[in-house]
Amino acid sequence: MSKATINSVAKYAGVSKKTVSRVLNEEPNVSTATREKVQQAFKDLDYRPNPIARGLAHNRSFIIGCIYDNPSKSYITRVQTGALLACHEKNYNLLIHPCELRGQALLDNIDALIRRTRLDGLVLTPPFSDQKDILEFLKSKNIPYARVAPGTLDDDSISVRSNDEQAAFEITELLISLGHKDIAFIKGHPDHSSTTLRFSGYLKALKKNNIEFKPELVDEGNFSYHSGEDSARKIFNLSKKPSAVFASNDYMAAAVLKVASQLSLKVPEQISIAGFDNAPIARHIWPGLTTIAQPVEKMTYTAISKLIEQFTEQDEKIPLHQETLEAQLIIRESTDKVKS
Template identity: 50%
Template sequence: MRTPRDRGVPGAGGTSTINDVARLAGVSIKTVSRVMNNEPNVRPETRDKVQEAATLLHYRPNLLARSLAGARSFLIGLFYDNPNAAYITDMQRGVITRAREQGYHLLIEPQDSHAPDLVSKISSLLATIRLDGVILTPPLCDMAVVLHAIEAAGVPYVRVSPFLNPGRSPCVRMDETQAAYEMTRHLIAMGHKDIGFIRGHPEHGGSHQRYEGFVRALRESQIEPRPEWVKQGYFSYESGVEAGRALFAEKTRPTAVFSSNDYMAFGVMASAQQVGIRIPEDVSITGFDDVPGAMLVWPHVTTIRQPVEALAYAAADILLTRQEGEEGECAPQAPDRLLPFALIERQSVRKA
């Protein structure tokens, strides 16, 4: 097969331009631009010719040029304040996967939700960098001042797992209350009636939803939660250790402990082992999220698998699907998306 250089194709010997692709495909520059931007209303055969020409010429659209040529920047932002490294890694992976399908790039912006200049920083960022959309994770997604700043800038946004004002914007989530309910029912089905609970960070809405599911499952089985067996955690390993020490120092101990995330479950396991409490022979321990570490500790942790990467992909999909509409068109709000979870049974639980 003859190469573009053999055919004397302009641009084949150096850096190719959009003009070279248009000439080789026999179409207009505007058509090439529409294909490169994944815009609708291009005939399949025309799209195929343009993509073949771009491949032959090794053409890659220039992000700055694309941005200057239209109303889009081809950038979406991910704003987060979360110490869970596995959560953030999965969130980034999901957004990037969907963004690349559409020719977009991701701007990652960690934030401090307690910083006094949080709002001014976000407002300044949005004024400086033109983003086509923003994805917010807890707790930022539930902060009214953050939402107002983004709305004032006129930037579309999608929230991941919001707790407050669910109808304010499109959102993606899993049913955290139901997930915690099913985990508690699992422990009850294994014969456990004396169940402790480690609450998550109070500023995260999911913490309250998980505790709600826990309490509902207990009460449906005529079991009242015991306040001395409910300890406050902060979604960190250290807070799990501290909560576990307090729990195991009680005169009577539960036969099972449900931690609101896996990192706290690891901490509870460490505190149990420090005082000679065996897992699962003396106490069963469960977590929530299914981070990679759940398979690295022993015993492996029974947990709820939260579809973080899929949530991120769905959030990016909502933003990018909105961008597919014609420029200037007022797009209706996308429906919320509810994704499934899974209860993963491992070796940290045994029958009471």
């Protein structure tokens, strides 16, 4: 029955509701005696301000929206975990918005979301972080936004990412250091900037180690398990099989592992396999996948924290709102020295 309103508190404390409001918002110019009286009333009446009324007065909703379209449930969950943490810290609510659309339909859909909820800000996760039409649309509607894991920092918006290219470089170098020279690569979905970045890291590692790049060892996937199966079959059908496969994410890597075991290719004895993302499946299959762990929760947490801070403080000190966090190489059983 928490029916306490600002009026009942004011009456109880014997002050005006404006004064109660001042105490609530920790405004200056309230005498200590009055403040304590009001705070006692808060406790006695078990009062909590009504966020809806506050929202109406401020023309704010205290809602942050999070847009995603990602086949990986674990990625989504991690994004949500970080997002919720940041929102709760700042007394905001999080609205999740999975969304498979593209193009104008996508913009209309986001528009509807904004108008329906009057959200205060939006977090974009891949692949939306890189879609220019969305960024421009949000700017035109004057909706603050932050980007998680964008491919480029060409924008002056809040952006938090990890270094996919560097991580892909490292994992490729790991394979090279194990003696692998014929390393197949399975690309991700072309909409995702990480697809380009990871491929680029792979290429740089080959180049640095003077290993010839063989286009036939590269196949295009789309991050789905199914696409990984297709690519694996193609790759294992080559007359000269590679000794290692680096897939752009763990689902595809898991599919490679499955196809390998269907073909009775032993992993890692005959084939080394590496993935990316450190999805749960990476340690739920046997052998466990060597992969890259990204700080997904932390990226999202940071992005939202910065976003909320940005429209809370009107000081235009504008620190550079862009940050790159460390990813981590995780070595499991799916990679080993080349045998020959």
